[in-house]
Amino acid sequence: MLDLNQLIFFIIGCLASFTLLCMLFPKFFYRKQKFYPRRVITHFESKMYARLLQALPQHHVLAQVAFSALITNHQYKIRNLFNRKVTDFVILDHDFNVVVIIELDDPSHLGKEKADAERDAMLEEAGYRVLRYTNIPSAITLKNDILR
Template identity: 50%
Template sequence: MVHASQFTFFIIGCAFSIALFITIISEKVKSKSTAETTTNKREYYSKPVITRFETKMFQRLKQAFPDHHILVQVAFSSLITSDYMPTRNKFNRKVTDFVILNHHLDVICIIELDDPSHTGKEDEDAKRDAMLNEAGYRVVRYDHIPTVKHLQKEVIGK
């Protein structure tokens, strides 16, 4: 004969086993779901270094200055520095569109290409230019792709 206490332990044991089984199954489903999400979702994606508009300008700059080096997307921190962290924070994460270097790798000019996304940001652009000017660089801005002759005249006085 089965005593009530034995029957109670049996029921509790069964309930515990079922709960454990459900927990294990749900964890496996969660981990499988997480693994699928992780393998199907990438955290990093490539993107073009420059826009189509900037690509056209880069090609024009190469035509205008075949004996110079044309750098794209140069970080301000590669061009300027400061002894003061609050000042560094002003140019942290800013980049120039193009930097033209001579054969000695001296900066001749910085070119900024203003597409329609710059509309309404004239004050911000002026502050960026002022930082670079204070550091001794000449900044030239264009809202269009100039001719080879225009670039040569404006950048190196040819």
């Protein structure tokens, strides 16, 4: 029969062995997470969203809208040009017609002017008006720019 000291030593040995196994072979003991949450819009974009709601209370403001919800083409090769692109904001009137598309360029857009122009050209060819801002304008400026 084991005495108390032997029992404690045995339990500590088992825990140490288990800990060592967990460290050496973590994939057998921990489920690898495949998916992680992500913010829908950045902090900068959330400020713009609030400003748009303030400037246009009678309109619907959508954030992070896929180009594929706005434009299409019958050719797969052409659809591939905009397949994974997303626009920052889409302003809709009360009948859910697109009034304007708004792009908010933070400092990460520096050096990407050509790509931004190509994105705008796709949307404009489909008949949309695109406004680009590098900072968050006042509610009055937004309202005047959008409703002009």
